[in-house]
Amino acid sequence: MVKNALQAQLLKAGLVDNKKAKKLSKQAQHEQRTGQSNEAELKAKIEQDKQEKISKDQALNQEKQKVLDEKALKASIIQMIAQHKIKDTDGDVVYQFIDGTIKKIYLNQQIYNALVSGSLVIAKESDHYAFLPKALAERINEKMTGFIISTNAEKNEQVTDEEDPYAAYVIPDDLMW
Template sequence: MVKNALQAQLLKAGLVDNKKAKKLSKQAQHEQRTGQSNEAELKAKIEQDKQGKIAKDQALNMEKQRLLDEKALKASIIQMIGQHKIKDTDGEVIYQFIDANKIKKIYINQQIYNALVSGSLVIAKENDGYAYLPKALAERIDEKMQGFIIINNANAQSNEQTTDEEDPYAAYVIPDDLMW
């Protein structure tokens, strides 16, 4: 009644008895039956892992697509700045502004200086330099992506200063564009 040759050899050698051989064969049958149920669990786990991998791949693809879209948007903004910047701005008038916590000094002509101070022109970052753009274009660029427009004095014009009624110097207005 022994099912495999190894069990027969063990019985002949006297290492196991009939009870032990039957017990081992029943254990093997039990493992074989439970192994089939483990296959179902294993298949479910494999399917779950597949779904997780698919979800992870989709998330990675969405991130890559977002980065590509952002890169394309930056390229289009840089192209817009290059096409619409004002040329021939060299002059002797000094304009100072802050860029990345550093004070920058540029030499421009009086007409560009007046337009910057009044807010009709803005300063935008262009690769390693600066470009002077009309206010309307700067607003469109700012709507698309922040970080390109450095100086926009149009916002400063809207902030009205409140004066104290008892201030003796209220009648004397201090201009923002003093040249020292």
């Protein structure tokens, strides 16, 4: 009846009686059975923790990758602005636009006319302003907003009322007083 050699020795020595040995063996069997079920629960918990860690790491990696992609996009837009900006724009004609506050820049007449007509736009280039063709500005705006400051294309497409008696007399945007 005794399954353990130690129990047999304790019985022979008279330290433990038969009832106590049976009770201990049953208790050991019970612990062994419940210990196995605890092992299964423990394995399931470890697997669940491992899956949670993997999903958390994936979320962190996606967030880091998103930040890196945004930085790369910003750098490519800044590079596009630097490569395609129109140089030699200094002149005597004043052009005013809004970038938080009203800004005033001096341009030559050709750049001024292009800005007023809407074929050129103003883009922010770090601390300065750059003048870009409208098509490039639209591509930049599709990728990321915040770089293009002023476009006159929307302002030139005014909707006129049919009953307006002065509809034939369009007031130009560049009217100087």
